[in-house]
Amino acid sequence: MAEALDRLTVLRHALGESGVLFRNRAALERHQDRLAAHHLRWVAAHSAFTASRFLGAGLALEQWRELPPVGKPEMMAQFDTLNTARLRLADVLAVARRAEDTRDFTPTLPTMRGPVTVGLSSGTGGNAGAFVVSRAERLQWAGVVLRHLLPAFPLGLLKKQRVAFLLRADGGLYRSVGSSRLDFRFLDLLRPQGELAAELSAYAPTLLIGPPSVLRALLDAGATARPERVVSVAEVLEDDDRAALERGFGPVVQVYQATEGLLGLPCPHGHLHLNEAHVHFDLEAVGDGYLRPVLTDLRRTTQPMVRHRLDDLLVLAEGCSCGLASRRVLRVAGRQDDALELPGSAGRVTVWPDFLRGAMNRVPGLREYRVEQTGAAALRVLLEPLNSELRQEACAQVRRALERSGADATGVQITVGPLPATPPGVKRRRVRRLWKGALP
Ligand SMILES: [Zn+2]
CATH class of the missing domain: 3.30.300 (GMP Synthetase; Chain A, domain 3)
Structure with missing residues (x-):
């Protein structure tokens, strides 16, 4: 019963995406303003750290675009008062590490607002980040991803889709969208490559999702598959890998996803666009055409991301043939501290x-x-x-x-x-x- 409800919620989010695929930049920005006004009011009332940032800077909520950015170190240092579910960092870290050790990747923590899923991100110099998302946030994530990744959505749902995920962690996330038409197979990266390649070939996915270095290794290990789309996630997609994957498997698109949020999605023409219907981006120039994003997630409530600076380097493209108003990313060029x-x-x-x-x-x-x-x-x-x-x-x-x-x-x-x-x-x-x- 709960699962059927979840599926409906995911589908509702997926269908809702059609209403926020703006072709007009001004309309997209008005949509962001509307979301921000509502979202920031709620966040400031529930996240003491966020409220104190506005207070400290002497800014009203409407002036959120001028708020001095914070990065991962501040987010981690203020974790307990930043999150809105009264979670303590020590508890979150303990649960996340236990999950890594046991490879049971559905670790949750009970909170006053229901269970949240926890995760860790790697960082430089042992500077790992902890991330928490609620069930509602996961379902929304799944809906958005589904809408943008499934070939020919929603008609694509009329035929059976087999989605293979090659990921390090099995988010309970992906399972929440499984149904008779939509089958998910999670392939654990830690298994031997030959075995993984054989399982992938036998599964014959219609959609193949994973880090490019792993997909490439499976190709070299003899995996055969002809998915309608290959989706590169979690790593920089380099030209040599893209070419090899296109030759070996089929057309490649990219998802720009970090523990900080779902930041970029492919458009119908196969190019990567910023996920501006849900996340506001300011881009700071750091020289030679590279831009560093400062993001404000306009949906996320459990762990708000308000004027949060990433370490990533982006190169933007001039517009896109698809006509969408969201900006197109030419390349995610790695991390600034690299x-x-x-x-x-x-x-x-x-x-x-x-x-x-x-x-x-x-x-x-x-x-x-x-x-x-x-x-x-x-x-x-x-x-x-x-x-x-x-x-x-x-x-x-x-x-x-x-x-x-x-x-x-x-x-x-x-x-x-x-x-x-x-x-x-x-x-x-x-x-x-x-x-x-x-x-x-
Ligand atoms: Zn496009």
Whole structure:
């Protein structure tokens, strides 16, 4: 009974999406204003930390766009007074860690507003984030995702859909939309790849969802499937992976999803758009065309995200052929704190992760790699496979990328080594800055 009700709720949210697919920018912004007025009033009344931010800045609720942003560290430090379900961070962390250990990914905590699901996000320097969502928020999430991902919604629901998820954590989330027409299969990333590839082939999904590095590995392990759509989630989708997945499986679209929210969804023309019907984005320019989002989730109530700054780097595109008013994302280009900081002729310069990925994609025969900044002027380049030809070509490409970024390419020490196997379930980040010294 409860499940049938949930399915109806999900479907209602999915159908409701049609009403917020704005083609007119002014109408989209009016819609955001309406949501914000109602939402922020509620949040300020229930989240002491959010109310204190407005008070501290001397701003009225209507001036929310001017509120100084906060990031993950502040969110975690103020967790207990930020969330509106009177949850304590210590309890949330204990439940989330137990779930990771037992691989039972339906951990919930009872609250005065019903059970909430908890999750952890990885962070740099052990700076993990804790996230909580209510049942109602999960159902809404499922509805929105369903609407944007199922081929030819809602007619797509008339034929049987088999959705394969290759994810590290089994959100009870996905199960809430299962029905006779819509079947979900969760494939645990921690299982052996050969086994996963065989199960995926036998399942023959119509929709295949997972991190691009994992989908690629399954393709290489012999998985065969011809889904109507492949959906890349959780990692930067790089050109080489996109090309391989399109050849091997079929058309690829992207979902931009973080524990901070559902931030971007594919449009009918297959391009990624910001999820502006539900989330307000300010974009801060950080140089060279890269933008860093400050988001205000206009729906989320259990753990409000108000003027919350992400570490992500985005590159926007000029409009889209689909005609939607929401802005189009050309690339999610990684995280700002993974940008390398190297000596240049006039002080330190930033080398964006994108640049190095582009350089490495030009090395013929390279299967996988990692580029890490390990010191003020030191890089470690890990290659798979590793031979003298690849070593030479990779170094040359890296030095060229450094030069183009204005770094002192000859002054940077590059050491090359073999790439150790990535433990299954670990998110792939090909370019990382491990050295954190000398920066503000
Ligand atoms: Zn579009």
